[in-house]
Amino acid sequence: MKTISLFFSMMLLVICMGACEGGPVVSKATGSPGDLIVVMDKSAWEGPAGIAIKDLLSSDVPGLTQPEPVMDISYTEPQNFDRMLQIVRNIMIVEINPSMYTKAGMNYSQDRWAKGQMILKLQAPDAASLELYITNNAKSILDFFVKSELNRTIETLDKTYSSYTYKKVKEIFDVELKAPESMKFYKDTTNFFWASNNAAEGRRDMIIYSFPYTDNNTFTPEYLIAKRDSVLKANIPGSFENSYMTTETRFGGVSFTPITVKGKYCAEIRGLWKMVGDMMGGPFVSHARLDEANQRVIVVEGFVYAPEKDKRNIIRQVEASLYTLKLPGEFDQPDEEPLQAELSN
Structure with a gap:
């Protein structure tokens, strides 16, 4: 106060x-x-x-x-x-x-x-x-202001975003994503793309990966967290031998929330990540959506490493980017604000 x-x-x-x-x-x-x-x-x-x-x-x-x-x-x-x-x-x-x-x-x-x-x-x-x-009505009141902040960032991203990341994501996954303009560093492998601002302070990263939709239990926290851990272990190594990124399940664990993005189901997961074998960690938020045209799951995630800084506004910036994801069949849709206030006017 x-x-x-x-x-x-x-x-x-x-x-x-x-x-x-x-x-x-x-x-x-x-x-x-x-x-x-x-x-x-x-x-x-x-x-x-x-x-x-x-x-x-x-x-x-x-x-x-x-x-x-x-x-x-x-x-x-x-x-x-x-x-x-x-x-x-x-x-x-x-x-x-x-x-x-x-x-x-x-x-x-x-x-x-x-x-x-x-x-x-x-x-x-x-x-x-x-x-x-x-x-x-506590949740509605909080959501109103949090969504308002996200909408402002989404409007900024619509005008100013990393053109390189946008092109690479479109090329690899045939989807559209507007990441913050500062994300110019990258790594890409099969079905996995990693972009970062690579900053010494206030580092923010985004990843996107896909896998076939073959299991009716895919959109559950257990399945998606297990998939996340396997993908991150294979693609995001730490600074030391045998170190890698994983989900931190202590300290309250992670939250799983079904939400709607562009009129369709989306599984939102947020929590903490850590490096096994290293002293690093921070917050993350991810969206998992079904690409119906190709029967695959697209996961886009933002995570932050900023031990010297407050992280609320940083994680909100990368979270806003998740809402810019467009799957096949959505490219021609107008860029309307995806987060409408759920209150009477």
């Missing part, structure tokens, strides 16, 4: 003054990935409903090597929510008013005060119903 810093406020003021001098223009949303401001009466913010919001938005990102909050929260009272703060990229506005609302609910809007902005509004007749609503 933090309050609005003097530096942040001054930066926004300069931006707003520039906009005013140039006339009525649409500002670009400000802030770093993960920044979010909550607008709420102070008494409610300090009460049970506010505590529920803080606990939810400050909860740990799953699958990281150390605790990091889902969002970086700032707070302001409604009377201080002026133009300087209205152009922040993520905003949550909370209203408690028994004369206006009969039940708790939420809705959202985009680009109200700035381009690239997402606003979630929570309303309720009283603090107790709001607290209960937050508890019952």
Whole structure:
């Protein structure tokens, strides 16, 4: 938790003054990935409903090597929510008013005060119903802001991506994938491609591999993790003899989530990787999808090695790339945002 810093406020003021001098223009949303401001009466913010919001938005990102909050929260009272703060990229506005609302609910809007902005509004007749609503809709609230951040990265990738990786992946697998532009280093073998930014700090990597779809139990965590370990052992060696990458099954293991990508089933796995025989590890996230036209499974994965850095925003960048994967039959589909907010508007 933090309050609005003097530096942040001054930066926004300069931006707003520039906009005013140039006339009525649409500002670009400000802030770093993960920044979010909550607008709420102070008494409610300090009460049970506010505590529920803080606990939810400050909860740990799953699958990281150390605790990091889902969002970086700032707070302001409604009377201080002026133009300087209205152009922040993520905003949550909370209203408690028994004369206006009969039940708790939420809705959202985009680009109200700035381009690239997402606003979630929570309303309720009283603090107790709001607290209960937050508890019952925790996942939807978190997903809204996490998906908003992923969408922003996907939009960037659509314009700026590694053309070399794109060409090689298309050539080897006949699929399309937009990896971050910095991924210019690579290794490719039969049915396996590995791209990396090869950075000394904040290293991020992506791999893609395929295998025939012959088993009805393929899309289970047991099958996909076993396949992952066999593929990584064969293709990603460590620095020492007999060292190789594998899945870290301790410390809470991995999570398996069925999701929908481009209208079709996708198995999402996230967790930690490690090097057997070496002191290296970090977070990963993977998508496994069925290429129906060729009866094969395509797996695309991003993983991060950054022991000296926070990893939330880094892993989100490579995760966003996974959603750009297009299988045969999808190449002509428009590049719509694949992560739509699952809230009423």
